[in-house]
Amino acid sequence: MSVLTYGYAVWSPIVWLVVLVVLGLIVLYVRSRGQKRYKKGTAQTDVFISGVQVPPAEQRHVPAHNIYWGFFEALQGFYDTMMRPHTGIINDYILWLVAIVTLTVVVLVMTG
Amino acid sequence: MMPYIPYNIPFVAVALLMGVSLFIILFKRNLIKIIMGIAIMGAAVNLFVVALGYRAGGVAPIYTSTPEGAMVLPVPQALILTSIVIAVSVIALMLTMVIHTYRHTGDIDAKKSRLLKG
Amino acid sequence: MEFLTVHSPALVVAVPLLAAFITPLISRIGNKFRDTVNVTFLSFAAFLMAVLAVDIYTSGTRIYTFGATVPELAIPEHYMVPVRIIFQVDGISIFMGLTTTVVALAALVYSLQFVKDETGQDRFYSLFMILYVGMVGLEFTGDMFNMFVFLEILSIAGAGLASYRVNLADAVEGGFKYIVISAISALLVLFAIGILYGEYNLLSIAALAHNMQFTTLDMIALALLGIAFVMKLAGVPLHMWAPDTYAVAPAGITPMIYTSSAASMYALYRITFTLYGGHFDTTAIGWIVIILGVLSMFIGVMMAIHQTDIKRLMAYHAISQSGYMLLGVGVGLAVLTDPVALAAYGRDAMNGGIFHIINNALYKGMLFLTAEAIFFRIGTRDLNRMGGLGHNMKWTTIFFIIGALAISGIPPFNGFASKLLIYESVFRFNPLLSVIAMFVSLVTLASFTKVFYSAFTGPEMSAYKEVREVPKSMLIGMGVMAAAIIFFSIFPGLVVNTIVAPATNALIDQASYINGVMGAVP
Numbered sequence: 127m128s129v130l131t132y133g134y135a136v137w138s139p140i141v142w143l144v145v146l147v148v149l150g151l152i153v154l155y156v157r158s159r160g161q162k163r164y165k166k167g168t169a170q171t172d173v174f175i176s177g178v179q180v181p182p183a184e185q186r187h188v189p190a191h192n193i194y195w196g197f198f199e200a201l202q203g204f205y206d207t208m209m210r211p212h213t214g215i216i217n218d219y220i221l222w223l224v225a226i227v228t229l230t231v232v233v234l235v236m237t238g
Numbered sequence: 239m240m241p242y243i244p245y246n247i248p249f250v251a252v253a254l255l256m257g258v259s260l261f262i263i264l265f266k267r268n269l270i271k272i273i274m275g276i277a278i279m280g281a282a283v284n285l286f287v288v289a290l291g292y293r294a295g296g297v298a299p300i301y302t303s304t305p306e307g308a309m310v311l312p313v314p315q316a317l318i319l320t321s322i323v324i325a326v327s328v329i330a331l332m333l334t335m336v337i338h339t340y341r342h343t344g345d346i347d348a349k350k351s352r353l354l355k356g
Numbered sequence: 357m358e359f360l361t362v363h364s365p366a367l368v369v370a371v372p373l374l375a376a377f378i379t380p381l382i383s384r385i386g387n388k389f390r391d392t393v394n395v396t397f398l399s400f401a402a403f404l405m406a407v408l409a410v411d412i413y414t415s416g417t418r419i420y421t422f423g424a425t426v427p428e429l430a431i432p433e434h435y436m437v438p439v440r441i442i443f444q445v446d447g448i449s450i451f452m453g454l455t456t457t458v459v460a461l462a463a464l465v466y467s468l469q470f471v472k473d474e475t476g477q478d479r480f481y482s483l484f485m486i487l488y489v490g491m492v493g494l495e496f497t498g499d500m501f502n503m504f505v506f507l508e509i510l511s512i513a514g515a516g517l518a519s520y521r522v523n524l525a526d527a528v529e530g531g532f533k534y535i536v537i538s539a540i541s542a543l544l545v546l547f548a549i550g551i552l553y554g555e556y557n558l559l560s561i562a563a564l565a566h567n568m569q570f571t572t573l574d575m576i577a578l579a580l581l582g583i584a585f586v587m588k589l590a591g592v593p594l595h596m597w598a599p600d601t602y603a604v605a606p607a608g609i610t611p612m613i614y615t616s617s618a619a620s621m622y623a624l625y626r627i628t629f630t631l632y633g634g635h636f637d638t639t640a641i642g643w644i645v646i647i648l649g650v651l652s653m654f655i656g657v658m659m660a661i662h663q664t665d666i667k668r669l670m671a672y673h674a675i676s677q678s679g680y681m682l683l684g685v686g687v688g689l690a691v692l693t694d695p696v697a698l699a700a701y702g703r704d705a706m707n708g709g710i711f712h713i714i715n716n717a718l719y720k721g722m723l724f725l726t727a728e729a730i731f732f733r734i735g736t737r738d739l740n741r742m743g744g745l746g747h748n749m750k751w752t753t754i755f756f757i758i759g760a761l762a763i764s765g766i767p768p769f770n771g772f773a774s775k776l777l778i779y780e781s782v783f784r785f786n787p788l789l790s791v792i793a794m795f796v797s798l799v800t801l802a803s804f805t806k807v808f809y810s811a812f813t814g815p816e817m818s819a820y821k822e823v824r825e826v827p828k829s830m831l832i833g834m835g836v837m838a839a840a841i842i843f844f845s846i847f848p849g850l851v852v853n854t855i856v857a858p859a860t861n862a863l864i865d866q867a868s869y870i871n872g873v874m875g876a877v878p
Contacts, residue, residue, distance in 0.1 A: 128846055128847045128848065128849055128850065129849045130773055130776075130777075130848040130849040130852055131849065135780065137772075137773055137776055137848065139767065139768035139773070139845055139846055139848065140846070142767045142768035143768055143846075146768070182818070183743075183744065183814075183815035183816060183817050183818060184743075184817055184818070184819075186814065186815050187743040187744065187810075187814035187815060187817070188809075188810070188814075189739070189740040189741075189743075189810065190664045190739035190740050190742075190806060190807075190810035191664050191739075191740055193806045193809065193810060194661065194802070194806065197661075198662065204658070205662060208655070208658065208659060208662075209356055211593070211596075212355060212356050212596055212659070213355060214352045214354050214355025214356065214596070214600065215267070215348050215349050215352060216269075216272065216348050216532070216533050216536050216537075217263065217264055217265065217266075217267065217272070217348055218596070219533065219536075219537055219594070219596050219597055220263050220264060220536070220537070220540060221264050222593050222594055222596070223537070223540065223541070223583065223587050223594055224260065224264065226583050226586075226593065226594060227544070227579060227580060227583045227584075230579040230582065230583050230644060231575070231576055231579040231580075233640060233644065234575040234576075234578060234579050234640060234641065234644075235572055235575050235576065237637075237639075237640040263540070269532070272536065276536065276539050276540060276543075279540065279543050280539075280543055283543050283546050283547045283550065286547065286550050287546070287549075287550040287553070290550060290553060290554040313553075313559075314550075314553065317501050317553075320501075320505060321504075321546060324505070324508045324512075325539075327512060328508070328511075328512060328535065328539050331512060331515060331516060331535055332532065332535055332536065332539070335515075335519055335528050335531055335532040335535065336532065338519070338522050338528040339525070339528050339529060339532060342525035342528060343525060351529070352529065353525055353526045353529055354526055354529055354530065354533075354599070354600040354603065354604070354668075356662075356663075
């Protein structure tokens with residue numbers, strides 16, 4: 127039922143689930159060995175950044191446009207090229223449609 | 239002797255209408271003009287299908303008391319009747335959307351009224 | 357029961373249509389009553405779909421001829437060709453029908469609470485039912501012109517629903533773009549139907565496939581039909597309308613419009629496999645589909661990771677996932693005339709592509725619903741302004757995690773099962789394509805990590821302290837989809853053998869589709 131067989135291999139999610147459960151049990155065990163005697167609500171559970179004043183919640187969170195900053199910086203040229211056709215103007219959408227239809231007609235008539 | 243009817247005239251008209259409509263849709267930024275272009279394109283396609291069903295010298299395909307001779311094909315006409323009704327509703331819907339766009343952005347230029355891009 | 361089985365193809369379209377037209381009337385009685393009636397009607401349609409599915413998986417293709425004395429009588433006496441409108445439901449049609457129905461049920465239940473405070477609810481539900489009818493009709497029909505009509509029905513209903521929130525300026529723009537591209541691609545379809553009708557004097561798909569000559573005109577018609585449907589399914593480079601429309605459509609509608617794209621994909625497969633399959637060398641059109649698929653995967657995901665609007669990001673992912681389906685089935689199409697390659701990997705590639713359709717409809721639909729749940733509570737789609745929502749929206753977070761893991765192809769979720777089928781079989785066809793597919797999967801995971809991090813994790817923001825979990829009906833809508841995802845994850849073998857393999861066979865076996873209608877004709 128759960129085993130997916132095809133030409134050259136098999137895929138069984140049950141095996142994965144068993145592995146995941148075992149890993150989860152190991153993680154839970156390691157976690158249960160941890161320190162339990164800390165006091166909640168005191169300085170022991172506060173955020174600590176090398177003694178620097180902790181900023182408020184809004185400033186501690188990295189906003190989405192800063193995530194993968196280096197990736198986008200490295201691919202600046204690619205994204206500039208990509209943004210050029212994505213104009214958001216409806217006429218351009220139809221221009222692409224006409225262009226691709228023409229191309230496909232040429233290809234199919236030449237090969238078919 | 240049947241009068242000679244050049245068969246290709248309707249198809250030349252279809253090509254012309256298609257060209258005009260594509261020119262309008264591709265190069266006119268005014269949203270109302272784009273809708274007009276779509277209407278003309280619809281007319282071109284409808285004319286194409288109706289012209290396919292035409293038989294030279296044919297009569298209307300009404301089966302009761304038809305005169306002698308060939309009949310025009312009824313199926314394309316039935317199809318195009320449906321297509322025209324659909325085109326009317328599509329165009330009405332598009333026009334209402336343009337009115338709302340104008341109310342929100344104060345413009346019906348495809349470039350100036352756009353908010354979504356990238 | 358016998359009556360239900362025989363008439364189910366027509367009833368499954370007629371019942372929601374009836375609901376669509378009585379909705380404005382009965383909403384005068386009360387909103388609660390209207391909601392109940394709508395859910396009942398759609399559940400009944402789902403029941404009919406299940407009856408039909410059981411019938412098809414046990415006894416093969418079912419034909420319903422409208423206006424005939426016996427529904428199975430496709431060709432009237434003294435005629436050589438079918439003249440009536442025919443619904444021809446085979447493995448792939450019912451597969452798409454089931455997908456559509458599951459998504460529609462979840463989306464309807466989700467919408468009950470979502471549109472509760474909006475105006476014009478009766479029109480919302482009317483259009484919702486009409487959109488469902490359009491999709492099911494497109495998937496069931498065996499007639500070219502009928503296909504055009506249902507395409508227009510789903511386009512008009514979809515555009516109307518996409519711009520349902522006319523008080524938002526961008527909603528109107530998204531709806532307008534959708535209706536313009538739909539109208540133009542539908543006109544291309546009608547033009548191609550005109551070409552085919554002028555050549556063969558036929559409209560039935562089976563009869564056309566029976567008589568196909570593969571002339572130059574046929575090739576032009578194939579290009580028009582194929583690319584028009586590619587536009588509707590948002591394959592790169594014809595995808596640009598999709599983020600605009602998906603991002604602004606109300607919740608519940610985005611999964612529906614996405615599923616209607618899948619229905620257009622079905623139409624593309626029906627045209628290329630059934631109408632033009634057979635004795636024609638499909639390598640060229642197969643490669644066109646593969647190239648469109650690879651472009652969709654790669655450009656879709658690279659654009660997605662760049663977005664900061666949560667629904668636009670997911671919309672680009674929808675494009676990218678469509679690429680997998682095009683790739684898988686495109687490989688099958690390219691090797692259709694080569695029986696050895698088809699048996700070795702073509703069939704598995706198609707299984708993967710088709711399995712991906714239903715997987716994707718489920719988890720992509722659920723991700724859209726979670727995105728809109730966030731919008732429902734905090735009123736913005738901008739990821740930059742989100743953070744720490746996991747503290748208060750626990751169920752939404754769990755559903756999001758399930759969806760994100762499934763879409764990224766993390767085992768043991770169902771996305772992995774279908775992607776594995778695609779990777780391994782495409783690798784045998786062309787290793788480079790398979791490598792691109794894996795890279796795309798990686799970037800998918802990266803971009804969903806970005807969404808998860810910026811929306812759900814982090815400290816609790818003071819602005820969102822009062823945010824509560826979304827209402828029950830919305831949770832139920834998402835829960836239905838999550839349950840389906842988990843079921844599909846645990847039993848991929850069952851799903852592939854019961855519903856996916858018949859769909860693949862139905863696409864490959866063109867002769868039986870033709871025989872279903874033209875059987876009496878020598």
